[in-house]
Amino acid sequence: GEDVEQSLFLSVREGDSSVINCTYTDSSSTYLYWYKQEPGAGLQLLTYIFSNMDMKQDQRLTVLLNKKDKHLSLRIADTQTGDSAIYFCAETYTGTASKLTFGTGTRLQVTL
Amino acid sequence: GAVVSQHPSRVICKSGTSVKIECRSLDFQATTMFWYRQFPKQSLMLMATSNEGSKATYEQGVEKDKFLINHASLTLSTLTVTSAHPEDSSFYICSARPSGRAHEQFFGPGTRLTVL
Numbered sequence: 001g002e003d004v005e006q007s008l009f010l011s012v013r014e015g016d017s018s019v020i021n022c023t024y025t026d027s028s029s030t031y032l033y034w035y036k037q038e039p040g041a042g043l044q045l046l047t048y049i050f051s052n053m054d055m056k057q058d059q060r061l062t063v064l065l066n067k068k069d070k071h072l073s074l075r076i077a078d079t080q081t082g083d084s085a086i087y088f089c090a091e092t093y094t095g096t097a098s099k100l101t102f103g104t105g106t107r108l109q110v111t112l
Numbered sequence: 113g114a115v116v117s118q119h120p121s122r123v124i125c126k127s128g129t130s131v132k133i134e135c136r137s138l139d140f141q142a143t144t145m146f147w148y149r150q151f152p153k154q155s156l157m158l159m160a161t162s163n164e165g166s167k168a169t170y171e172q173g174v175e176k177d178k179f180l181i182n183h184a185s186l187t188l189s190t191l192t193v194t195s196a197h198p199e200d201s202s203f204y205i206c207s208a209r210p211s212g213r214a215h216e217q218f219f220g221p222g223t224r225l226t227v228l
Binding site: 050 | 144155156161216217
């Protein structure tokens with residue numbers, strides 16, 4: 001089956017950039033997503049990218065996709081304390097009726 | 113736009129009872145809704161896909177007689193945990209896919225179920 005991996009933890013200082021990475025194994029991905037989850041809450045869709053794109057920028061967020069290496073990243077510019085949360089990458093694959101496969105999640109801690 | 117609500121947000125029940133969780137898309141119609149389960153400090157596991165007007169499709173290993181799903185309208189899906197046991201305690205999250213927008217899913221705030 002599909003395997004989506006993320007590093008467990010990332011700590012950055014307020015004002016710095018954060019880069020959260022995600023690797024996947026199945027090359028038939030169609031859309032790739034980044035979701036944010038705050039403690040005890042549901043998931044907030046941050047951004048998504050179609051698999052034929054290399055990059056997408058949306059205000060402080062930049063998504064980079066390297067299909068050859070099956071690597072997805074989310075860069076958060078000027079990280080704020082309110083960005084502290086768990087970030088999940090997720091993917092949909094051809095022929096799976098848009099079911100999302102989630103990564104393991106990365107906890108981002110923003111320090112002062 | 114694209115708001116999904118869940119009710120209740122938190123429920124505590126005794127072992128052996130049944131619990132119903134509602135998932136509503138507030139400002140859009142959703143032909144398809146999804147139910148996930150999340151254990152502490154873990155990722156989301158898809159339990160089932162709920163399609164309006166038809167039977168739900170369950171993922172491998174999920175007991176359909178234990179987790180009853182009903183998607184009676186384009187804005188409401190319900191998950192009933194029947195004869196709940198302590199091992200069913202978890203965070204249940206639903207998501208809804210807007211009709212005609214197959215690549216987007218919007219998530220509810222989740223329901224924390226504790227079975228004593």
